[in-house]
Amino acid sequence: MEVWPGIHSIEASPASNVYLVMGPPLTLIDTCLPGTLGSLTRALDAAGVQVKDLQRIVLTHCDVDHVGNARALQRLSGAEICAHADAIPYLARDAHAHTLGDLPSPGPLMRSLMRATVGRRTNTFTVDRVLHDGDTLDGLTVLHLPGHTAGHIGVQAGRVLFAGDAVFGGRKLRPSPGFLTQDRAAERHTLERMAAMRIDLLLPGHLTPVNDAARHVAKILETY
Ligand SMILES: [Zn+2]
Numbered sequence: 001m002e003v004w005p006g007i008h009s010i011e012a013s014p015a016s017n018v019y020l021v022m023g024p025p026l027t028l029i030d031t032c033l034p035g036t037l038g039s040l041t042r043a044l045d046a047a048g049v050q051v052k053d054l055q056r057i058v059l060t061h062c063d064v065d066h067v068g069n070a071r072a073l074q075r076l077s078g079a080e081i082c083a084h085a086d087a088i089p090y091l092a093r094d095a096h097a098h099t100l101g102d103l104p105s106p107g108p109l110m111r112s113l114m115r116a117t118v119g120r121r122t123n124t125f126t127v128d129r130v131l132h133d134g135d136t137l138d139g140l141t142v143l144h145l146p147g148h149t150a151g152h153i154g155v156q157a158g159r160v161l162f163a164g165d166a167v168f169g170g171r172k173l174r175p176s177p178g179f180l181t182q183d184r185a186a187e188r189h190t191l192e193r194m195a196a197m198r199i200d201l202l203l204p205g206h207l208t209p210v211n212d213a214a215r216h217v218a219k220i221l222e223t224y
Pocket residue numbers: 016063065066165205206
């Protein structure tokens with residue numbers, strides 16, 4: 001479903017969200033859970049895109065529900081995989097041969113459990129481009145928004161923000177659940193940054209898109 005001109009929500013699974021930026025280059029934001037490649041492929045098809053044509057994959061963070069199909073998509077398309085520098089040791093094999101599990105899962109116990117269960121089905125892959133705050137990717141701007149995990153990023157496309165798990169979407173915007181938050185102080189800083197942004201549409205890693213997000217984030221901060 002096209003949620004903004006040139007941006008589609010790719011409904012691979014209700015578990016987590018994947019977005020397609022028509023570009024060029026054809027860019028996927030996150031890749032959903034392991035085991036969802038079939039439905040992801042069909043959802044891309046419905047948007048008129050074949051997996052082999054993907055050119056870039058941006059990972060908002062290292063959790064398995066966001067990186068599950070990264071390796072398969074990389075293999076099928078040759079797309080360039082991009083992730084923040086602080087995420088690399090947790091999720092990927094880069095030129096220095098980090099493998100999934102080289103470092104313990106970042107933060108709370110729940111994340112370790114996710115990695116030990118569903119994460120076992122996530123194969124390692126190569127990160128082709130290491131991202132830092134302020135980097136631009138053909139019209140997309142990388143924002144380092146740590147807290148949920150250290151290497152968590154958002155991606156800004158004009159007044160649209162792909163927010164990953166910096167907040168959870170739905171009718172009422174919420175912070176990411178405390179049992180998954182690696183660093184609450186960093187998260188507060190991230191929320192403050194988001195509250196100062198001009199965001200017409202926030203596209204979260206979970207649940208539904210949110211309009212007028214900065215105001216909602218400011219509201220979260222009142223009781224944070
Ligand atoms: Zn998530």
